[in-house]
Every structure is written in C-alpha cells, then in structure tokens.
Amino acid sequence: MRVFLFLIAFVFSLSFSQEVLRLGAAVSFSGKYAKEGELLKRGYELWKERVNAKGGIKVGNKRYKVEIIYYDDRSDPKTTAKLVEKLITQDKVRFILGPYGSAQVFAAAGVVEKYRALMVQGGGASSKIYRQGYRHVFGVFNIAPDYGKNLIDLAVSLKPRPKTVAIIYEKDIFSEDAARGALEEAKKKGLKVVLFEGYPKGTQDLSSLMLKIRMKRPDVVIGAGHFKDSVLVIKQLKQFRINPKFVGLTVGPPVPAFVKALGKDAEYVFGPVQWSKAFRYKDPLFGSTEGFVKAYRERYGEDPEYHAAGGTAAALALQIAIERAGSLEVDKVRKELLSMKVETFYGVIGFDETGKIVTKPMAVIQIQGGKPVTVYPFREAEPVYPKPEWK
Amino acid sequence: MDLLLQLLLEALLLGTFYAFLSLGFSLTWGVLNILNLAYGSLVVLGSYLAYSLFNAVGVDPIVSLPISFAVGFGLGLLLQASFVNRVIKLEPFMVLILTFGLDILISHTLNYFFKADIRSIDVPYAEGSLVVGNLIVSKVKLLVFILSLLFTFLLFVFLKFTWTGRAIRAVALDVEGARLVGISPERVFALTMGIGTGIAFLSGNLYGILQGFTPFDGGFLTVKAFLVSVLGGLGRVESALLGGLFLGTMEIFVSFYAGESWKLFASLVLMILVLIFRPRGLMGGKYYGEA
Numbered sequence: 001m002r003v004f005l006f007l008i009a010f011v012f013s014l015s016f017s018q019e020v021l022r023l024g025a026a027v028s029f030s031g032k033y034a035k036e037g038e039l040l041k042r043g044y045e046l047w048k049e050r051v052n053a054k055g056g057i058k059v060g061n062k063r064y065k066v067e068i069i070y071y072d073d074r075s076d077p078k079t080t081a082k083l084v085e086k087l088i089t090q091d092k093v094r095f096i097l098g099p100y101g102s103a104q105v106f107a108a109a110g111v112v113e114k115y116r117a118l119m120v121q122g123g124g125a126s127s128k129i130y131r132q133g134y135r136h137v138f139g140v141f142n143i144a145p146d147y148g149k150n151l152i153d154l155a156v157s158l159k160p161r162p163k164t165v166a167i168i169y170e171k172d173i174f175s176e177d178a179a180r181g182a183l184e185e186a187k188k189k190g191l192k193v194v195l196f197e198g199y200p201k202g203t204q205d206l207s208s209l210m211l212k213i214r215m216k217r218p219d220v221v222i223g224a225g226h227f228k229d230s231v232l233v234i235k236q237l238k239q240f241r242i243n244p245k246f247v248g249l250t251v252g253p254p255v256p257a258f259v260k261a262l263g264k265d266a267e268y269v270f271g272p273v274q275w276s277k278a279f280r281y282k283d284p285l286f287g288s289t290e291g292f293v294k295a296y297r298e299r300y301g302e303d304p305e306y307h308a309a310g311g312t313a314a315a316l317a318l319q320i321a322i323e324r325a326g327s328l329e330v331d332k333v334r335k336e337l338l339s340m341k342v343e344t345f346y347g348v349i350g351f352d353e354t355g356k357i358v359t360k361p362m363a364v365i366q367i368q369g370g371k372p373v374t375v376y377p378f379r380e381a382e383p384v385y386p387k388p389e390w391k
Numbered sequence: 392m393d394l395l396l397q398l399l400l401e402a403l404l405l406g407t408f409y410a411f412l413s414l415g416f417s418l419t420w421g422v423l424n425i426l427n428l429a430y431g432s433l434v435v436l437g438s439y440l441a442y443s444l445f446n447a448v449g450v451d452p453i454v455s456l457p458i459s460f461a462v463g464f465g466l467g468l469l470l471q472a473s474f475v476n477r478v479i480k481l482e483p484f485m486v487l488i489l490t491f492g493l494d495i496l497i498s499h500t501l502n503y504f505f506k507a508d509i510r511s512i513d514v515p516y517a518e519g520s521l522v523v524g525n526l527i528v529s530k531v532k533l534l535v536f537i538l539s540l541l542f543t544f545l546l547f548v549f550l551k552f553t554w555t556g557r558a559i560r561a562v563a564l565d566v567e568g569a570r571l572v573g574i575s576p577e578r579v580f581a582l583t584m585g586i587g588t589g590i591a592f593l594s595g596n597l598y599g600i601l602q603g604f605t606p607f608d609g610g611f612l613t614v615k616a617f618l619v620s621v622l623g624g625l626g627r628v629e630s631a632l633l634g635g636l637f638l639g640t641m642e643i644f645v646s647f648y649a650g651e652s653w654k655l656f657a658s659l660v661l662m663i664l665v666l667i668f669r670p671r672g673l674m675g676g677k678y679y680g681e682a
C-alpha cells in the first residue's frame with residue numbers, strides 16, 4: 001500500500017513542472033483542542049492558498065509551490081511528538097508549522113531540536129518553551145508575563161489614573177507568570193501593590209482573598225487564572241460588593257462562554273488577547289491587517305480571531321525568512337528569523353535569541369454590550385472607565 | 392474589630408456546614424464501627440444528583456433536598472446489603488479496602504459521565520449578599536448555614552427522642568445488649584448506613600449550592616469529615632458541631648492570615664496534635680450511645 005502511494009506521489013510530482021516545498025503540521029483535530037486546532041489549520045491554509053496564488057515561495061531564482069501535510073495529534077502531547085518525528089524522518093519535512101497548545105508545542109519542540117529541523121509556531125504561550133535553550137523553535141505568541149503587563153499598561157493610561165492594585169493568581173505556571181508580569185509592570189509604573197497572593201489550583205471559594213481585597217479597596221483588580229477562575233472571581237467580587245475601577249482577567253473575557261456564564265456581570269471586564277482584527281498594520285502578503293481580515297472572511301465566512309491569525313503569522317514569518325535566505329537550508333533560514341524585524345498584519349514580527357517574539361504588542365479587549373471590543377492599543381471603542389458598580 | 396467579627400462569622404457559617412457534612416461519616420463510624428473512605432465521593436455524588444436534577448429537569452436545588460436524602464438513603468441500604476454486610480464481620484481492613492475501591496469507582500464513573508470540568512449549581516436568588524454595618528454575608532452561605540443547622544437539629548431530635556434513634560444508640564453502645572432487649576442489630580446497621588449515606592447526599596446537595604465541584608473533590612471531603620469526627624470525638628451530635636466549628640475557624644483564619652495554600656496543611660497538623668494529646672477528641676464521648 002505504502003509503495004503504491006509513493007508511486008502515485010512520484011507520478012504526481014513528475015506531472016507538475018513546478019517544484020514543491022512540503023511543510024508539516026501535527027495539529028489537534030479531535031479531542032480537547034479540536035476547535036482551536038481547526039482554527040489554526042484555517043490560518044495555515046489561508047496563507048498557503050494566498051502564497052500559491054501568487055506563484056509560490058521564491059527561493060533564489062526558483063519558485064516553490066507549498067504543500068502542507070497535516071496529522072491529527074488528538075490533543076495529546078505524546079502523540080504530537082510522535083507525529084512530528086514522523087513528519088521529519090518519514091515525510092522528510094524540514095520546516096514544521098507548530099501545533100496548538102503550550103504542552104503540544106513543548107513536546108514538538110524537543111523533537112524538532114533533536115533532528116535540527118525548524119519550527120515556527122503560533123499555538124503556545126508558555127515561557128517554558130523558550131527556557132530550554134532550543135535553537136530551532138520560534139513562536140509568534142507573546143509569552144505569559146505580557147498578559148499581565150498589558151493590562152497594567154492599559155490601566156495606567158486611563159484617567160483618573162489608578163493608584164493601587166491587587167493581583168491574585170492561580171498557582172500554575174502560566175498564571176503565576178502572568179501575575180508576575182503584572183506585578184513588575186505595576187511597580188515600574190508606580191502603582192502601589194496592595195495585595196499579591198496566589199491560591200491553589202482548583203480552589204472554588206476565594207472568600208478570604210475577597211475579604212482582603214474588600215479591606216484594601218484597590219483601584220485595579222487583576223486576576224490571573226483559567227476560565228473557571230475568571231468566572232469565579234467576577235461572581236465573588238460581586239457577591240462581596242467590591243467595586244474596583246478596573247477589573248482585568250488574563251484568560252476568559254475574549255471567549256464567548258465568558259459572557260454566556262456571567263451575563264450582565266461580564267460587562268466592562270478587561271482581558272488581553274494575542275491579536276485582534278482592530279490591529280492596523282501593513283502586510284507583505286495581504287496588504288494590511290484589513291486585507292487579511294477580508295481574505296479570511298471571504299474564505300471562511302466569519303471574522304478571524306487570534307488562533308487563526310497566529311497560524312497565518314507563523315507561516316508568514318517562515319516564508320519571509322526562507323525568501324530572504326534564498327535557501328532551504330535550516331541554518332540559513334534560522335539566521336534570517338533571528339535578524340528579522342518585519343511589519344505584518346499581525347504586528348511587527350521579530351524574535352530574540354531564544355526564539356520568542358518580542359516586537360509585537362498584545363491587545364486588550366473590554367466586554368461592551370455582551371461582546372469583546374478592542375480598546376488597547378488600537379481603539380475599536382473607548383474603554384469604559386471607571387467601571388460602574390455591580391447591579 | 393470588624394475584621395475579627397467578619398472572620399468569626401465566616402467561620403461559624405463554614406463550620407456548621409462541616410459539622411453537618413461529617414455527621415453521616417461519624418454516625419456510621421460510631422454505630423457500625425467502619426471508616427467509610429468513600430464518604431466524600433458519596434457527597435460529591437449528591438452534588439451531581441442535584442446538579443443533574445437542576446439542569447436536566449429544572450428542579451430547584453432546595454426542592455431537591457428531600458430527593459437527595461431519599462436517593463442517598465436507598466443507596467445506603469443497597470450498599471449495606473450488597474457489600475458492607477459481607478465484609479463487616481471480617482477484619483476491619485477489608486472494609487477500608489472495600490470503601491477505598493468504592494471511592495475510586497464513584498469518582499471515575501462521575502468523571503466518565505461529567506468530565507473533569509468544574510460544575511456549579513447557579514441559583515439566581517442566592518447570588519447576592521447582605522450587608523450589616525461593616526459585615527458582609529453572602530446569601531448562599533447563610534442559606535446553607537440555616538439548612539445545615541436545621542438538619543443537624545433534626546438528627547439530634549431523632550437520635551435522642553425517637554424509639555428508632557434510641558435503638559441506634561443502644562446498638563452503638565453494646566450490640567449484644569441491644570440484641571437481648573429485642574433490637575435487631577442488622578436492621579439498625581442497615582438503617583444507619585441508609586441515614587449516613589442520606590446525610591452524605593444532603594450535604595452534597597448543599598455543597599453544590601455553596602461552591603463549584605469536580606468528580607475528584609471526594610478525597611478532601613473525606614479528610615474533612617474525618618478531621619471533624621476526630622476533633623469533636625465520636626460522642627454526640629454536639630461534638631460534631633464543636634469539631635466542625637473548630638475546623639471552620641481554623642481554616643478561615645489560616646487562609647486569611649497565612650494564605651489559602653496552608654489550609655490543608657494546618658488541618659492535618661491540628662489533627663495529629665489532637666490525636667496525640669486528646670485521642671478521644673475534644674469532647675471525648677464514646678460513640679453515639681453515651682448521652
């Protein structure tokens with residue numbers, strides 16, 4: 001069977017005069033991350049179609065048509081690692097487009113590094129990925145501390161300027177990272193941190209923390225946790241009648257389920273996002289952020305959000321690096337990735353020596369009228385501040 | 392001063408719930424002389440029952456309280472007849488293994504059907520809070536407090552003043568003596584297991600109203616029930632109340648002053664201290680028999 005398939009592939013490759021560049025991606029199409037995985041794939045596909053419509057990737061004097069081999073990692077990091085190994089060793093793919101999810105990215109990164117392939121990913125935000133000393137892994141998602149940092153940046157830009165902040169966080173790697181980002185930025189911007197305290201994973205009653213917040217009356221409350229924590233924080237803030245001027249949560253607000261779970265209480269809560277369609281940048285492939293949004297809408301019939309945009313951006317960064325290198329050698333492409341600083345629909349893409357993006361801002365959304373709208377740094381709407389009291 | 396009052400209030404509300412939660416555990420311990428390690432999981436089972444009734448059929452979680460008790464009672468009888476009775480005469484170790492296995496079975500079955508997501512029963516009428524001076528009380532905690540107190544009182548009356556209650560206490564005190572005066576210990580055992588599991592389900596129902604829950608909350612609920620029973624001693628309903636309040640107070644103060652993460656640590660240290668210095672609990676009666 002395999003020989004047969006190989007023959008077909010061989011005959012096909014002969015029938016095309018143009019050369020083909022094969023990329024590989026192990027993405028979740030089933031399991032917990034099936035939805036995000038599908039969005040990521042859409043991002044990759046949109047990029048591929050656009051590139052091929054323009055004649056393919058230009059490497060030196062040749063143009064390569066792009067093909068992407070997809071495998072389903074079933075949302076399981078171990079499977080991701082196996083599939084990425086298969087992509088590199090059996091399918092002979094040298095350039096990997098990343099999977100979705102920090103754990104999956106982390107698993108894939110080890111394999112990519114082992115075989116000296118190259119991966120650009122828009123699916124994992126944990127800073128752990130970049131602390132391994134890997135040289136062949138690049139990511140276009142801002143890392144966790146930026147989640148907290150951007151919330152504080154927005155808060156201090158508002159009038160009247162807040163003076164005090166309380167930061168509470170769930171004790172897991174991502175949330176603690178995000179909370180520290182907020183803590184450091186708050187200190188730097190001269191906010192007084194009246195509370196900085198974590199709670200164990202899975203805690204379902206934050207009463208003692210709420211009592212403390214109630215006593216300290218901070219202007220700003222930052223909650224770093226996962227979706228369920230975000231819902232809990234809002235419920236209990238309301239229950240304890242705590243009315244800060246600014247409530248920001250690292251994870252939760254942009255997801256439709258957040259408004260569904262909280263109804264009116266979700267109003268005016270702030271949350272950071274990796275990317276939003278309100279960004280205004282020029283782009284080498286789509287013309288501009290607007291061009292990307294339009295292309296996506298035409299292709300899929302809905303507006304893009306950051307999962308799909310991350311996919312397109314990762315692939316785009318790889319494309320630019322390959323074209324600048326004029327070569328398909330991993331080392332040369334890597335060098336171009338390291339030195340790149342290019343404006344795209346996604347923001348300015350540039351990496352530090354560990355491979356993480358350092359030139360792109362995050363955006364902050366606020367729930368207004370039951371929908372997340374971007375209020376920072378690009379304004380779809382004016383931020384509502386100070387937040388009205390609970391009803 | 393306000394702060395102290397506020398914390399004491401929280402401790403009272405939480406402690407009373409813990410006391411009621413532990414009653415089923417300490418009752419079966421005291422009367423059947425078994426440690427039911429599946430107790431916490433039975434509580435969680437009660438939470439999921441109330442959750443399902445609320446979400447699938449629209450039964451208000453207050454209305455579902457009698458249903459919870461009835462289902463728990465039935466399940467208790469069933470457990471007693473089909474499992475516990477078979478191993479209770481063997482060494483006590485067997486009961487531990489049996490209930491430990493049951494605990495794993497229940498939590499994983501729940502996980503299979505409901506997934507590990509945190510669920511909660513959201514009753515709109517209990518969302519707000521009452522403010523008295525500088526004190527603030529969440530309505531849902533107040534509700535659970537009142538119900539816990541009510542059920543605890545009912546159990547107290549039942550054990551103290553009804554014939555059946557006296558029979559239970561008699562069996563707890565002396566099985567052979569009870570048999571001599573015409574009480575059937577087997578029936579009392581079954582009844583006690585039924586009431587114990589019923590209480591587990593009732594408190595599970597309340598737990599579901601109080602906060603979010605997952606299939607794996609059972610373990611630490613069992614620990615709480617155990618703590619309260621050990622703290623108060625297995626003597627009377629009042630001793631569970633004392634144990635519950637003691638645990639609640641400690642949890643509230645520790646989590647406020649030291650941080651949420653130290654709560655469990657402090658509870659366990661406390662339990663060790665009590666076991667060393669007052670092995671029969673703070674009030675120290677012997678089983679439910681002694682009045």
